[in-house]
Amino acid sequence: MKARYNPMELMITIAARNLEDGAMVVVGTGVPCAAAMLAQMTHAPNLTILFEAGGVAPILPTMPISVGDSRTTHKALKATSMAEIMELCQAGIVDYCFLGGAQIDKYGNLNSTIIGNDYYKPITRFPGSGGANDLASLCWKTLVVTPQNQKRFANKVDFITTPGYLQGGNSRYDAGLPANTGPFKVITDIGVYGYHTETKEMMLLSLHPGKTMTDVQENTEFEILIPDQFETTLEPTEEELKTLREKVDPTQVIIGRS
Amino acid sequence: MKARYNPMELMITIAARNLEDGAMVVVGTGVPCAAAMLAQMTHAPNLTILFEAGGVAPILPTMPISVGDSRTTHKALKATSMAEIMELCQAGIVDYCFLGGAQIDKYGNLNSTIIGNDYYKPITRFPGSGGANDLASLCWKTLVVTPQNQKRFANKVDFITTPGYLQGGNSRYDAGLPANTGPFKVITDIGVYGYHTETKEMMLLSLHPGKTMTDVQENTEFEILIPDQFETTLEPTEEELKTLREKVDPTQVIIGRS
């Protein structure tokens, strides 16, 4: 029997549900943008979408290919500079950002700079922070959407490009980062994770239908906290799938990746 | 015999001559603006005029009444913010500014804040710094055009609103103000003054035709340095007067004040 939806469609739908009406979100290309568009077309028509390169609240006619391309200012409310977008975030205006990375640890720290033990002689060089460090430092809540596997969910990231809860506890705040900010949820192809209120360790919130605790454990190098009670992820509704497939991504650029 | 020009016309002409072609100057309303316009229409067609409120290089159709009014952006090259103009000055782009004040001392410090010995109970309250402190701190050379008298040329200003050479010598630089900036010339109805290279005390550069050393001394509370040699101020040429009267200030708003 063919599944009613694929993992990508599930992740985008969950991400979209996390964006409430009246919120502001900085998105990148791909999944985050699809999630924000889906949210706007379903429960959050008043979601304001920002792009770090300067696009403010465009009416997106199609998925942008760059966070700075002309789609990001299509019928936008404002076209401005990267500095101004980042200053918005620094001032506390922006609720959400979406990030990814080559590695994530149990405190939600992200690596998108290098793989290897020696910074000066990396095995692999990645792009670096881009705006990720800024957005994760300055927006109120960081959402991560990523496929889950042992390599990616690492015991220790090779390089903290982008701050999660750093070393856990109050270390993020002690480092000087704005109060009450930090990783919010991690949405994978296996489940949805949050963070423990005090220790700031990653913690299971819901398992996707058909997924098991073994899937969680086998695809994570560190130990994920398992609370006594957790949910089963609500599946995408017919309306969500229809909107996603017909309006958000009709050419399957993103949802076709699954 | 009627004089060929009045003191205001003389002061504006001298001020204009101090603005070389290719320079940038921040001006206020009145005399400074008239001087900059006269310079543009005579020897300095490439003089760039800025207004602190945001007007950049307008083609001035008439004298503005406010440094922010719409004349200051008439056919301007740019209309921007006060912060951007001040940042230009801070970056070292701007050569000259023109200032005045209720009092000036021998180091060129200016007072436009209060008269009286107690800041909290002033005899007279004036507007305060406005942009004067900023421009005198940040532009390369400060020009002061002012009528000269004992009260105004004070031994000690009641309040240093705007920095000249502060306490003389290197004190201006030691205070943290940008290197090689400071008061350049003072143009009065009696003479033109500069500053001693080392002590930074005010020093006579030229006496206006018909004025005497007694005029200088009787109208100054402090002692003005008198070098062995000084010039007699060159009188306005016919061309300068014609341009000033017919093009710069045809309604005699400024030159009529004399």
Place this chain on the structure above:
Amino acid sequence: MNEKELHKGLGKLFGAPNTDDMRLFFKGKNKAMKNKLTSVSEAVSSLVMDGDYLAIGGFGGVRIPTAIIHEILRQKKKNLGFAGHVSTHDCQLLSAGKCFNRCDAAYIVGLEARGLSKNARRIFESGDIEITEWSNAALAWRFKAAAMGIPFLPARVMLGTDTFKYSAAIEMECPFTQQKLTALPALYPDVAIIHVHKADVFGNCQINGILVADDDISKASRKVIITTETIISNEEIRREPEKTVIPYWYVDAVIEVPYGSYPGNMPGEYFSDETHLKKWLLAEKDQETFEKFIEHQIYSSADFYEYLEKNGGMNNMKELVRLEHLY
């Protein structure tokens, strides 16, 4: 730091540059794009509280929110603070209403080339007003720091002067160059009142000509009241996204007030009414005359339109439009 003595201004800081508190405030602000059209009296009564600290847009006699200031007088708002960065006719108005008890002063009591306000001077010389000194750039950068979400901005102004001494700035050393700098604390007003050329009902605003500090003021302030010459559609805003100076989420109230900058200049629309401004300076010379003058001009006017009518109405407005377009 050896020989470098670091100074601290004696002046009072009227609000702490507490970025984390302000972040929380901005987080709580409703950011849905909803219709914010209201009236001048409603905006002032619901958004300007006694004791609030005001930031006034424009440049004293250029693009000023006159209707809002008049209403502040009529509603007898008291104990306000305000940022006096080239505060000319606005300072004169607030002084006429005895509305404030504190001021960050960069330029007050004067009307540029037009002269000084006798009444404003009297109030500032009375000793009843708490004054902290700044320069124009210092106030502009204090707004900018707040707009940027940082607690201070370094600058190279005010150093060595009494303006610094009576400010609330702090001297600091650059961590890279060890040079002395002035640290300017972020300034977060309670209410910004700004007059613009065009706005949509959500508060997306366009401004022609100079911005002065209004881009930063709108970002720095807890509440923002916009008066606008014209209401335009959201579609028109979206047609030229480069022109949006103030985006909707900062804005709490939008009121269409044609000729709203009168007697000030509105760049590209109408010139300042210099005759009317001279009347103000003249009336201030005698206390009794002045009280009658403001009673007639402001307190006895039901609204801004009655004030306009008392000052020549459309005939005079047309003349000011003509003057603006002379060149």
Place this chain on the structure above:
Amino acid sequence: MNEKELHKGLGKLFGAPNTDDMRLFFKGKNKAMKNKLTSVSEAVSSLVMDGDYLAIGGFGGVRIPTAIIHEILRQKKKNLGFAGHVSTHDCQLLSAGKCFNRCDAAYIVGLEARGLSKNARRIFESGDIEITEWSNAALAWRFKAAAMGIPFLPARVMLGTDTFKYSAAIEMECPFTQQKLTALPALYPDVAIIHVHKADVFGNCQINGILVADDDISKASRKVIITTETIISNEEIRREPEKTVIPYWYVDAVIEVPYGSYPGNMPGEYFSDETHLKKWLLAEKDQETFEKFIEHQIYSSADFYEYLEKNGGMNNMKELVRLEHLY
């Protein structure tokens, strides 16, 4: 400061944030408004020197000065430094030419959603390049500090991370709130190369759509080279002074280069050539293929127009114009 340990990045600062030196430089720059029209080859040979530090306008694949970068490759400029703030196709090009030996890296070696450049990665993994880490905002604010004439800007990014550790930032304490902040040193590039929509012959420039950091970059840099889709008259510039992003006095050279952002997107004019960018990524998979590819595309092209011709000429440009105006 007690418990607050203040950190300092280990990375190299490729230029000192020396405001007084830069003030002297800007003082010496000729500010007369003169005709600066020149050619791409002349601009590069006279203004880009071996060892110079570059700032490249636009956003990697959006509004990029492709013609100037190609010419930098053709003239075999070496030992350049550059600011990698979303440096995508520009980073790929400079890597293809082996033009640089140092980089302030915020975003390098990638092409956003399109993938990663194998050749650029090889160079950055070689150990031959000095790299200092930053975030996008950090680089944007470093340009802004320089543009503002201050040696540093405080910010709340990079704290607590390895990005900070391998940067050249310094942790500092706020003089008002005592909170920890990142001090970001002013960044003064030797040369800025920026592609704009419209410029006059003096260098007054208009940009449609996002600015990215180009307002600040033009102010921060010692020399500025502008390529423009169209030359317009000075009268047209003066008709809308609000639209002037870069004023003439910063600019050293102006060259009219229609389709100058190709294969990048030019907002409102033409879309990016995704097919061509895919060819780059594909060619990079094999070293020999890649060398032939860049020889054909760049080194053997006399100028930018020959490059455009090799990639479909006007037919392709028309298609990209059509794609841009689909919505």
